[in-house]
Amino acid sequence: MRLVQLTVPTGKRETILGVLDDREIDYVVTDEESNRDYTAVVYFPLPDPAVEPILDELQDEGVDDDAYTVVVDAETVVSRRFDALREEYENGDVETDRISRQELQSEAESLTPTFAVYSIMTIISAVVATAGLFLDSPAVVVGSMVIAPLIGPALGLSVGSVIDDEDLFKESLRYQILGIVLAIAAAAVFAWLVRVTNIVPPVLDISSVDEISERLAPDLLSLAIALGAGVAGIISIATGTAVALVGVMIAAALIPPAAAAGIAIAWGQPSAAIGSTALVLVNVLSVNLAGLLTLWYAGYRPENLFSLGETEQRVRRRVIGLAGIVLVFALFLGAITYSSYVVSTFEQNAQHEAEMVLSDEEFEEYLLLEFEVLMDDDYPFVGPERVIVTVGGPPGDAPPELADRLHQEINQHSDETVNVEIRYVSVVER
Structure with missing residues (x-):
């Protein structure tokens, strides 16, 4: 359930309240005194599936983006009219379980930290993952996933594509590229320091460490992990469930293999870094592909219906492009899997x-x-x-x-x- 707080532009009060009355939505109106062209604030509760269509309808009646619209969680609403409204909008399919497009966009943006914080946390998580791989400690590797800030950019790219927010798409793409480069570089530098300072024996056979070796020669099961992480991440953000826990799963698909690639580079074995680097790339692409498909299936579309055709074509091109690249990587992983067999x-x-x-x-x-x-x-x-x-x-x-x-x-x-x-x-x- 959501509580919507909406500022009413001058001259639109009766129109907006008429929409709410027609929809039999309970509301409370308070007069507003400010130096802006708004005369009132209206408060009304809505079931989750009703937020997007009601806000779209109100926007058609003159509530533009300059107005303040705040959507917050409502713990309990006791009202017969609200129960009837819930029965009207909730029918048990995928679209009724998701949050509104406006909330989705806000959630995707909020999950991406500032550039400085993102860079620092990515470097720290890569260093911790590298230490965990050297120690052959799954617990430390899992800890590195918890602090990795990767879920925001991973999901923001899909959200930006589907709702036609190219700024969000481009920012998420830059962050993802930056994250991959930073994670591998930080792991390589840390592994090199560990080696030259003899904290880890320079003659260590990295293939003898289980946590490292399993990421130097990945198999097709890794692709299933990435696809599952993408679908779970989008479902979690779209339904408002445990996003942080799914973020750990997405980090699991990216941070440890990036750390393994850095270790292989520091050990002077670039060929050993090929498999883990390919694993990082295929996981990133698979998360984005799964996110795009899941969001479109969940019914998310751009705000401006006139751009629906253009957005649909753009999403289709990106899905086909991602699917093609993932298929190439899948063949590569399949070859590794066959070699292991x-x-x-x-x-x-x-x-x-x-x-x-x-x-x-x-x-x-x-x-x-x-x-x-x-x-x-x-x-x-x-x-x-x-x-x-x-x-x-x-x-x-x-x-x-x-x-x-x-x-x-x-x-x-x-x-x-x-x-x-x-x-x-x-x-x-x-």
């Missing part, structure tokens, strides 16, 4: 082959103690580089035939030759 399949098949070799009667006195596959550094399309097979058996040297057999059987599952290292452990029974 091939590696996983090789690891399973190779271990099975090792177990089968050792189960032969010729090698029945030997036992597989450990099996490990080491990957190369060709990110984002990593592949098996070396296989370490630890075998236990009677004292003495392992027979050369065992190593040859393992090398042969394991390599039949790989397109390229994989080095197979046999570690032999003498087992003495007492």
Whole structure:
């Protein structure tokens, strides 16, 4: 429920009150004394779905943007006429659950902080995320998402496109580009400082840290996260629900991969930064695409109906453009996903082959103690580089035939030759 406070221009009092009477809306009017051309202030409660059509109708009657119109939450309204009004406008579909276009625009603008605050908070969140990745701490990484101010620009671009507010669209676009650059740059600088000061060993293999490695070679599931974040973000802002919590989800799609890209750059591995940077870009684009589609489906349109056709064409072009770019990135992520599947399949098949070799009667006195596959550094399309097979058996040297057999059987599952290292452990029974 909303309480609308509206200043009445001179000469429009009877017209505006007539609209409210025709709609059977309860109102209270107070006289206004000021040096502006307004004679009264009218207060009236409305169900959420009624705010936009009523304000549009009043604007058609002469209430322009220079007048003060304040819309605030109303906790409780006790009125039979209000109950009837609610039944008229609330029919249970998507459009009746959303806030008005005017409130949506105001909410999107309020979620974007000033340039200085946005820059500082983005840098801090990237630094915290980088520290969390080095520590391999999911809790710290989640903390970095909480302070990231990304939800405003991420949603403002979609809102500006749909309601034909090009200033909001352009500002949100600039903020998003700035946020990506700042996050990756801040993470790279912080990671470099951590490395040169030996806080983290310079020889650290970043692929050995789970929180980092999973973002250096992302898969298609990351695309689902970004699309879900975009839809949830728009629904939350359009219905006035928990926007802050959805902001954490949007930050989850952007800040950690940006930090991973910065770490890879600081470690002098630009190829390792390709996957995480692509993940940042596809997530940003997916959030915007999902936001555009969700807002249009929810029924938001520009205030001026004469610009509806032009706005619809503009939104359609942007949706098609975003969808095309996201599709390209999706193919790239799909290739990474397939590469990961091939590696996983090789690891399973190779271990099975090792177990089968050792189960032969010729090698029945030997036992597989450990099996490990080491990957190369060709990110984002990593592949098996070396296989370490630890075998236990009677004292003495392992027979050369065992190593040859393992090398042969394991390599039949790989397109390229994989080095197979046999570690032999003498087992003495007492």
